[in-house]
Amino acid sequence: MRFCFLLLIFLLSALPPAHANTVDAAFDRAIAQFEAARLNLPAELFGVDVSAYRAALTFRQFTSRHWGGTVIMRVENGSATNNSCSRFAAFVRLPPSEGQVSLVLCPQFSSDGADTLRTLTILHELVHVVAGPNECRAMAFAAHIEQAATGRFTDVTSYWRANECGGSGFSLP
Ligand SMILES: [Zn+2]
Numbered sequence: 001m002r003f004c005f006l007l008l009i010f011l012l013s014a015l016p017p018a019h020a021n022t023v024d025a026a027f028d029r030a031i032a033q034f035e036a037a038r039l040n041l042p043a044e045l046f047g048v049d050v051s052a053y054r055a056a057l058t059f060r061q062f063t064s065r066h067w068g069g070t071v072i073m074r075v076e077n078g079s080a081t082n083n084s085c086s087r088f089a090a091f092v093r094l095p096p097s098e099g100q101v102s103l104v105l106c107p108q109f110s111s112d113g114a115d116t117l118r119t120l121t122i123l124h125e126l127v128h129v130v131a132g133p134n135e136c137r138a139m140a141f142a143a144h145i146e147q148a149a150t151g152r153f154t155d156v157t158s159y160w161r162a163n164e165c166g167g168s169g170f171s172l173p
Pocket of ligand 1: 124125128134135138
């Protein structure tokens with residue numbers, strides 16, 4: 001009986017908090033989609049260094065030709081009072097500072113939307129981490145990964161129009 005009790009405490013303490021669970025699950029799905037797409041990707045897609053992207057997504061550390069040197073990605077929790085969190089589910093603080101770049105996940109990231117949107121958000125934000133602020137590049141790359149991995153991509157027409165991506169030189173699948 002005592003053994004069972006101890007085991008139960010161990011199991012409960014091993015459970016991650018709900019938020020960390022949501023974030024880890026989103027990263028796991030994004031990694032799985034990227035890996036499913038990876039074999040058919042060129043070394044560089046839409047100006048994104050694919051091996052740097054993979055390292056950032058999987059190991060949160062990458063060697064960057066874009067920023068120069070080794071960059072560590074930190075994942076932070078944004079607060080609702082942060083200005084950017086009133087508009088976005090997640091954002092990246094750019095450029096990296098002292099070899100570190102922060103991916104900020106806002107409350108909306110964990111509370112709102114379907115898992116598919118969380119996965120797309122991670123795929124999208126990682127483009128900013130690796131290749132800078134261009135929204136059309138980030139959306140084109142993320143949509144391409146979704147399409148290559150699952151045979152379809154999330155409808156991002158309104159986002160594409162809002163950022164005037166039509167003449168950007170980037171394209172959706
Ligand atoms: Zn973006």
